[in-house]
Amino acid sequence: MGNIITVENLIKRYDTYKRGSGFKDSVKSLFHREKVPVMAVNNISFSVKEGDIIGILGPNGAGKSTTIKMLTGTLYPTDGKIEVMGYNPTKDRKTYVHQIGAVFGQKSQLIWDIPPIDGFRMNKAIYGVSDQDYEERIKVMSKLFNVEEYITRPTRVLSLGERMKCEFIMAMLHQPKVVFLDEPTIGLDVIAKQKIREFILEMNKRGTTFILTTHDLEDVEQLARNVVIINHGEKVFDDSIHSLRKVLGAKKIVELTLHSPIDQLDMEGVSILERKNELSITVSVDLDIIAINDFISRLSALCDFTDISIKEMPMETIITHIYQSKKEK
Amino acid sequence: MKIKRYILIYRECVKVAFAAASTYRLNFILNCIIMLIGDILFPLITILIYGSGAGFEGWTVYEVLLIQSVFTMSMAIADMTFHGILWATMGHVRQGDLEMVLILPVDTMFLLMARTFSIDAVGLFIGGLTIFIVALSHIALPTGFMWLQFIVLFLIGLSVMMGIALLMAATSFKWVGNSRIPEIFDSIRSFGKYPQSIFPKAVLMITTLVIPVAMIGYFPATALLGQGDIKMMLILIPCIVFLILGITLYRHMVRLYQGVGG
Amino acid sequence: MKYIRHKIEVMKAVALVTYKEWSAYRTHSMVSIFVGPVYFIVQYFIWTAAYGNRTELNGMELSQMITYFGASTLIGYLTMDFADWNLQMLIRTGRFLTFALRPIHHRFFAFSQKVGHRVLGLIFEFIPCYFIFTLLFRIHMVPKHFGWTLLSVALAFLMNFYVHYILGMTAFWFTQSSGIRRVFDLLSGVFSGVFIPLVFFPMGLQKALFFLPFPYMSYVPVMVFTGEFSLAGIQMEIPTIVGLQGIAVAFTILLSEVIYKASIKHFNGVGA
Numbered sequence: 001m002g003n004i005i006t007v008e009n010l011i012k013r014y015d016t017y018k019r020g021s022g023f024k025d026s027v028k029s030l031f032h033r034e035k036v037p038v039m040a041v042n043n044i045s046f047s048v049k050e051g052d053i054i055g056i057l058g059p060n061g062a063g064k065s066t067t068i069k070m071l072t073g074t075l076y077p078t079d080g081k082i083e084v085m086g087y088n089p090t091k092d093r094k095t096y097v098h099q100i101g102a103v104f105g106q107k108s109q110l111i112w113d114i115p116p117i118d119g120f121r122m123n124k125a126i127y128g129v130s131d132q133d134y135e136e137r138i139k140v141m142s143k144l145f146n147v148e149e150y151i152t153r154p155t156r157v158l159s160l161g162e163r164m165k166c167e168f169i170m171a172m173l174h175q176p177k178v179v180f181l182d183e184p185t186i187g188l189d190v191i192a193k194q195k196i197r198e199f200i201l202e203m204n205k206r207g208t209t210f211i212l213t214t215h216d217l218e219d220v221e222q223l224a225r226n227v228v229i230i231n232h233g234e235k236v237f238d239d240s241i242h243s244l245r246k247v248l249g250a251k252k253i254v255e256l257t258l259h260s261p262i263d264q265l266d267m268e269g270v271s272i273l274e275r276k277n278e279l280s281i282t283v284s285v286d287l288d289i290i291a292i293n294d295f296i297s298r299l300s301a302l303c304d305f306t307d308i309s310i311k312e313m314p315m316e317t318i319i320t321h322i323y324q325s326k327k328e329k
Numbered sequence: 330m331k332i333k334r335y336i337l338i339y340r341e342c343v344k345v346a347f348a349a350a351s352t353y354r355l356n357f358i359l360n361c362i363i364m365l366i367g368d369i370l371f372p373l374i375t376i377l378i379y380g381s382g383a384g385f386e387g388w389t390v391y392e393v394l395l396i397q398s399v400f401t402m403s404m405a406i407a408d409m410t411f412h413g414i415l416w417a418t419m420g421h422v423r424q425g426d427l428e429m430v431l432i433l434p435v436d437t438m439f440l441l442m443a444r445t446f447s448i449d450a451v452g453l454f455i456g457g458l459t460i461f462i463v464a465l466s467h468i469a470l471p472t473g474f475m476w477l478q479f480i481v482l483f484l485i486g487l488s489v490m491m492g493i494a495l496l497m498a499a500t501s502f503k504w505v506g507n508s509r510i511p512e513i514f515d516s517i518r519s520f521g522k523y524p525q526s527i528f529p530k531a532v533l534m535i536t537t538l539v540i541p542v543a544m545i546g547y548f549p550a551t552a553l554l555g556q557g558d559i560k561m562m563l564i565l566i567p568c569i570v571f572l573i574l575g576i577t578l579y580r581h582m583v584r585l586y587q588g589v590g591g
Numbered sequence: 592m593k594y595i596r597h598k599i600e601v602m603k604a605v606a607l608v609t610y611k612e613w614s615a616y617r618t619h620s621m622v623s624i625f626v627g628p629v630y631f632i633v634q635y636f637i638w639t640a641a642y643g644n645r646t647e648l649n650g651m652e653l654s655q656m657i658t659y660f661g662a663s664t665l666i667g668y669l670t671m672d673f674a675d676w677n678l679q680m681l682i683r684t685g686r687f688l689t690f691a692l693r694p695i696h697h698r699f700f701a702f703s704q705k706v707g708h709r710v711l712g713l714i715f716e717f718i719p720c721y722f723i724f725t726l727l728f729r730i731h732m733v734p735k736h737f738g739w740t741l742l743s744v745a746l747a748f749l750m751n752f753y754v755h756y757i758l759g760m761t762a763f764w765f766t767q768s769s770g771i772r773r774v775f776d777l778l779s780g781v782f783s784g785v786f787i788p789l790v791f792f793p794m795g796l797q798k799a800l801f802f803l804p805f806p807y808m809s810y811v812p813v814m815v816f817t818g819e820f821s822l823a824g825i826q827m828e829i830p831t832i833v834g835l836q837g838i839a840v841a842f843t844i845l846l847s848e849v850i851y852k853a854s855i856k857h858f859n860g861v862g863a
Binding site: 073075094098108125 | 597600601603604605607608611612613615616684685686688689691692693694695856859860
Binding site: 378 | 645770
């Protein structure tokens with residue numbers, strides 16, 4: 001299938017102004033301000049195939065949201081070219097937004113005091129969805145999400161997870177070909193996250209292309225086929241999820257609280273990343289070399305620990321890994 | 330040494346209010362200015378009426394302004410010291426976290442008033458005081474005895490204000506989150522802003538005996554005009570009764586809230 | 592034709608949702624049933640006393656004055672607006688973005704919201720107060736020229752909306768726009784004629800008011816209701832002043848369009 005999105009040499013530059021802290025400086029800045037250009041997005045190119053799920057990954061402030069806003073046509077690029085389904089999002093905004101959907105984690109479309117279903121009806125009118133399509137889509141999607149009984153209750157009494165599911169329904173009522181998701185699972189519990197990921201996969205099977213930004217590696221691992229990683233506004237990685245796995249290896253981060261201090265952990269595939277103090281250490285475990293339960297049973301033989309938590313690799317570590325693998329090449 | 334402790338608490342709260350105002354300096358100054366201007370607008374109607382050649386029979390424009398300036402000063406002091414209890418109560422009841430105040434070893438009503446001490450209304454007071462001085466300079470100089478009468482009546486007027494504030498706050502227990510409650514009482518209070526002679530007897534009964542809003546501006550001002558007489562002192566009784574009513578009702582609602590448990 | 596039908600559908604849907612949304616707070620609206628008449632009573636006694644034995648003040652008779660305050664209260668319920676608050680809230684919280692992502696002009700959305708909200712005002716404020724004024728207070732509350740009054744109220748509805756929308760757009764440019772809005776509220780309170788008919792102001796000010804948005808928001812429709820219009824010593828035929836109001840509204844719409852274009856450009860360029 002062809003490319004549904006092409007982004008070429010995308011640049012977004014802001015001018016911010018230096019501001020002093022004291023009263024004197026703030027008076028001075030009324031008259032003269034020093035311009036400081038900030039490159040939020042610096043020369044990024046990538047493309048998305050129709051029917052794909054692509055993850056845009058990066059630490060906070062990397063330029064993910066800026067990129068996705070430019071893709072949706074709500075932010076003008078300083079330079080570069082964006083084409084989505086043959087549209088230029090900036091120029092063809094009105095016709096373009098008919099074709100896309102968007103869920104922005106922290107920005108709700110639902111209306112607080114009334115049930116989601118009323119908000120759905122409003123969007124039905126805004127997008128001009130026919131009665132028949134509307135009924136059917138509500139049925140299908142609320143079933144997928146198991147929210148049939150929630151959508152008639154006032155939004156304010158719903159849990160964050162239930163609300164998020166309703167956001168998805170609201171954003172997809174007009175059956176957009178492309179859906180943009182900005183941090184769609186932020187702040188949700190594990191079960192709600194899972195439900196939302198299942199929904200995304202199911203809708204993808206039915207033909208919707210998804211572009212999602214996240215700083216949660218798990219989102220990407222479970223959903224995306226292709227990954228773009230952005231750091232400081234620049235693209236540092238753009239390949240399939242398989243290649244990303246190759247670069248990163250299958251590593252988990254384990255935080256340990258020890259009963260008594262130890263010097264080192266003598267296990268293959270395990271290395272100490274950080275010692276916060278004598279009793280709390282962070283180690284990385286390479287799952288290609290040692291399985292996680294082997295690690296734990298050997299660990300309990302090696303030392304006494306009072307607490308353990310297993311985590312995904314944090315964004316910063318991922319970025320470091322990517323830079324390292326680039327150097328090695 | 331309960332009183333001493335309460336004074337200490339109050340002092341801390343005032344300090345916090347000053348600190349907050351100085352953090353948001355610009356906002357504070359703007360608020361003051363807007364209040365000051367808004368305040369000049371309220372006697373504007375009176376000035377425009379007199380300016381058009383009409384007026385209230387038996388009252389000069391400065392006499393009417395005197396009533397309104399006293400009213401404004403009373404309002405400003407109330408805003409600074411105890412009006413905050415309404416918003417505080419309303420907020421806590423809506424959020425369901427009044428418990429956080431109830432568990433503290435201090436009288437709830439006192440604490441809510443102290444914590445909402447606000448200096449924003451200082452602009453309102455300055456505006457009121459300015460009009461007060463202007464009005465005073467156009468009437469016969471009051472004697473010391475008149476001033477004494479004025480101060481007593483003004484304080485009693487403040488107790489009516491407090492009674493109203495507590496009634497409003499008590500209402501907000503039942504009428505959760507209705508930000509228009511103050512409008513109800515504002516509208517009733519507006520009867521107190523004018524010479525009472527313009528109202529018919531039935532209205533006067535209400536403004537002096539039932540909800541004695543006439544005590545806020547009108548009666549203290551007439552004392553300064555030398556029209557005070559002993560009968561006026563009798564109206565102290567409904568005023569005090571009104572305040573007690575407010576306190577009782579508020580405490581009752583707090584107890585009710587505790588019973589329900591939010 | 593299809594385009595217009597779609598627009599009407601959207602307006603209906605948004606108005607209905609807004610109506611439902613605010614129905615939960617209808618007791619808030621119903622506060623007006625008490626407050627409106629109480630303020631009216633105060634005004635009634637003030638003006639009855641102020642007229643004394645005089646038959647007219649600044650060209651207005653006492654009965655016209657009483658009608659003026661009654662109409663001012665009632666028309667206020669139909670045209671009241673807080674689009675500025677809504678818009679600045681959306682901008683501050685970043686939720687304005689969800690409108691940029693939908694195929695709808697936010698101003699049209701906001702206007703539809705106002706329609707829904709004012710239907711609520713009609714039912715829970717206007718109608719009860721109308722009956723209190725006419726049946727209880729026995730005030731003659733029938734406009735002299737029904738058609739012109741209706742048109743003038745509709746224009747005031749638009750005027751209030753567009754002016755407040757412009758005010759809300761300041762939030763695109765300033766992080767703290769509450770000061771500007773409060774100053775405006777203060778000015779519009781005085782100069783729209785809610786407190787006192789504008790003929791009571793000094794002559795120079797009255798003349799200037801023709802060129803400001805305030806009179807067209809309340810004073811004009813209220814005077815049209817009473818059947819006679821004058822300002823700055825100029826007596827105007829009802830159709831003339833309503834026409835003038837129409838021009839003022841058209842100008843405001845144009846201005847709001849210009850500011851909207853610039854604001855959106857600013858918003859899309861900076862990205863909030």
